[in-house]
Amino acid sequence: MxxxxxxxxxxxxxxxxxxxxxxxxxxxxxxxxxxxxxxxxxxxxxxxxxxxxxxxxxxxxxxxxxxxxxxxxxxxxxxxxxxxxxxxxxxxxxxxxxxxxxxxxxxxxxxxxxxxxxxxxxxxxxxxxxxxxxxxxxxxxxxxxxxxxxxxxxxxxxxxxxxxxxxxxxxxxxxxxxxxxxxxxxxxxxxxxxxxxxxxxxxxxxxxxxxxxxxxxxxxxxxxxxxxxxxxxxxxxxxxxxxxxxxxxxxxxxxxxxxxxxxGEGETEDAERDHRTEALRAYIDEDSACSACYGMLMEALLVLDREGLLEWLPGKISIGQGFRGKTGEIGFGQCTGGFRKSLQGCPPTKEEAVRFLTELCV
Ligand code: SF4
The missing domain is CATH 3.40.50.11440 (LarA, N-terminal domain)
Structure with missing residues (x-):
């Protein structure tokens, strides 16, 4: 192991x-x-x-x-x-x-x-x-x-x-x-x-x-x-x-x-989740993100995916320490504070993340 x-x-x-x-x-x-x-x-x-x-x-x-x-x-x-x-x-x-x-x-x-x-x-x-x-x-x-x-x-x-x-x-x-x-x-x-x-x-x-x-x-x-x-x-x-x-x-x-x-029984469930997670990476622009932050964003994207909202996301979401001091459109976490729309938090909570992404879609 x-x-x-x-x-x-x-x-x-x-x-x-x-x-x-x-x-x-x-x-x-x-x-x-x-x-x-x-x-x-x-x-x-x-x-x-x-x-x-x-x-x-x-x-x-x-x-x-x-x-x-x-x-x-x-x-x-x-x-x-x-x-x-x-x-x-x-x-x-x-x-x-x-x-x-x-x-x-x-x-x-x-x-x-x-x-x-x-x-x-x-x-x-x-x-x-x-x-x-x-x-x-x-x-x-x-x-x-x-x-x-x-x-x-x-x-x-x-x-x-x-x-x-x-x-x-x-x-x-x-x-x-x-x-x-x-x-x-x-x-x-x-x-x-x-x-x-x-x-x-x-x-x-x-x-x-x-x-x-x-x-x-x-x-x-x-x-x-x-x-x-x-x-x-x-x-x-x-x-x-x-x-x-x-x-x-x-x-x-x-x-x-x-x-x-x-x-055991969890195998199928996990394989499905892995497959969905892989597909969700297409919505993320990542540069040196902390794993907890990345995990929260992924969890929130999974919620949007389940609710059929993903297609309404206006663009990729930037995340990670590599975006500190930079500007852009949509950012996740306080490292992207210079972005036009950015969710603060280090990292944000799952609740905040779901709310932020949902609001972007409506
Ligand atoms: S916002 Fe905080 S948790 Fe997220 S990538 Fe930046 S330093 Fe890491």
């Missing part, structure tokens, strides 16, 4: 979908040696069932454990430390993960009680759980969802469950962004199996789930979180820790270089 690749599946049998994804990417081949110790880190932030949009669906863990055992891996360990104020073991019971680990006879480590070691990185001194550092292959199972302080939480922030409670408190005192980015330079999962089933788009603690019924895998946590931003309608610039992690060399936030591959 390539570093810039996303493999996605849509449906409602989450356990079976997980197994299909893992077969598709040949996870067993990626891990290699059957003697490796494999750590599995779900997101069990608080005592809330998975269908509330805060915690990883236990069916995904079940699909992963059955896949790994069937492929000859026996040294497996599920581990998590819930947020300060919740007992991990209680969260596990509410989530239903306790039944899953019992079924597969796999140990669970409550990281709130684990020993820690100090790691120095990017000017921080961090207490990291010893067990998290002891595994040979780490699989992270974040929930793609919103967050009250950082706006978005997914791959990068899921690593915060692998530090001590006192370190978690320290992260919050430091405003989360810088320490989260730094943590990912010393603790990095090998694979991200992301629960995009019904994450709450606003709050990490759930309560207002938005059903998508998608599970996906990827390898780059920065790219994963850039995609999470797009899914939740934010630009990468609005979530500071993503850009910082990219600067620290953890991964790339450039979604324009990402490859998306749907399997």
């Amino acid at each position: 390539k570093q810039n690749e996303f493999v996605l599946i849509k449906g409602t049998d989450y356990e079976e979908m997980t197994r299909k994804l893992l077969e598709e990417i040949d996870l067993a081949g990626m891990i290699g040696d059957r003697g490796k110790r494999i750590g599995i880190k779900p997101n069990l932030v608080s005592d809330s069932p998975a269908d509330e949009g805060a915690t990883t669906h236990p069916e995904i863990v079940s699909g992963l454990l059955s896949y790994l055992q069937e492929h000859g891996f026996s040294d497996l360990l599920v581990m998590e430390g819930s947020w300060v104020g919740s007992s991990t073991m209680n969260v596990m019971r509410v989530n239903g993960l306790d039944r899953v680990v019992r079924k597969y006879n796999v140990p669970f480590c409550d990281l709130q009680k684990d020993r820690t070691v100090i790691r120095e990185t990017k000017g921080f001194s961090m207490e990291i759980c010893e067990t998290a550092l002891s595994v040979d292959y780490l699989i992270s199972l974040p929930v793609l969802k919103g967050h009250m302080q950082t706006r978005v939480t997914c791959a990068l922030k899921n690593m915060k469950g692998l530090i001590s409670n006192s370190e978690k408190r320290k992260f919050h005192r430091m405003g989360l962004h810088k320490p989260i980015a730094a943590l990912n330079t010393v603790l990095r999962a090998d694979l991200f199996l992301v629960d995009h089933i019904c994450g709450d788009p606003d709050c990490e603690d759930g309560g207002n789930p938005e059903v998508r019924d998608v599970i996906f895998v990827c390898r780059d946590p920065v790219l994963c979180d850039a995609f999470a931003c797009r899914e939740l309608g934010y630009s990468v610039n609005q979530v500071e820790y993503i850009g910082l992690a990219e600067k620290y060399g953890v991964g790339s936030a450039d979604l324009s270089k990402a490859m998306f591959r749907w399997i």
Whole structure:
């Protein structure tokens, strides 16, 4: 599986979908040696069932454990430390993960009680759980969802469950962004199996789930979180820790270089979307556009396409940093502020983009 690749599946049998994804990417081949110790880190932030949009669906863990055992891996360990104020073991019971680990006879480590070691990185001194550092292959199972302080939480922030409670408190005192980015330079999962089933788009603690019924895998946590931003309608610039992690060399936030591959029923849907997206490029004049900005314009063009308005667009839409200080007819984003008609925003929101383009057509 390539570093810039996303493999996605849509449906409602989450356990079976997980197994299909893992077969598709040949996870067993990626891990290699059957003697490796494999750590599995779900997101069990608080005592809330998975269908509330805060915690990883236990069916995904079940699909992963059955896949790994069937492929000859026996040294497996599920581990998590819930947020300060919740007992991990209680969260596990509410989530239903306790039944899953019992079924597969796999140990669970409550990281709130684990020993820690100090790691120095990017000017921080961090207490990291010893067990998290002891595994040979780490699989992270974040929930793609919103967050009250950082706006978005997914791959990068899921690593915060692998530090001590006192370190978690320290992260919050430091405003989360810088320490989260730094943590990912010393603790990095090998694979991200992301629960995009019904994450709450606003709050990490759930309560207002938005059903998508998608599970996906990827390898780059920065790219994963850039995609999470797009899914939740934010630009990468609005979530500071993503850009910082990219600067620290953890991964790339450039979604324009990402490859998306749907399997199963989503395949046809995705192929159709790709075909439409390709056709829509004819309406865009691009020069060094940020991927979030380009993505917003593309999303808005897809809406116009669905509503049959595209033929009324008066001309190509210019977008990108290459248009700064220049003049022209129609521009998208504050870089095209000198154009006769320009939508401000850096980047504009999808709502603003749809309104702007629709007004151009009437
Ligand atoms: S307006 Fe310009 S700088 Fe801002 S997101 Fe768009 S392309 Fe990037």
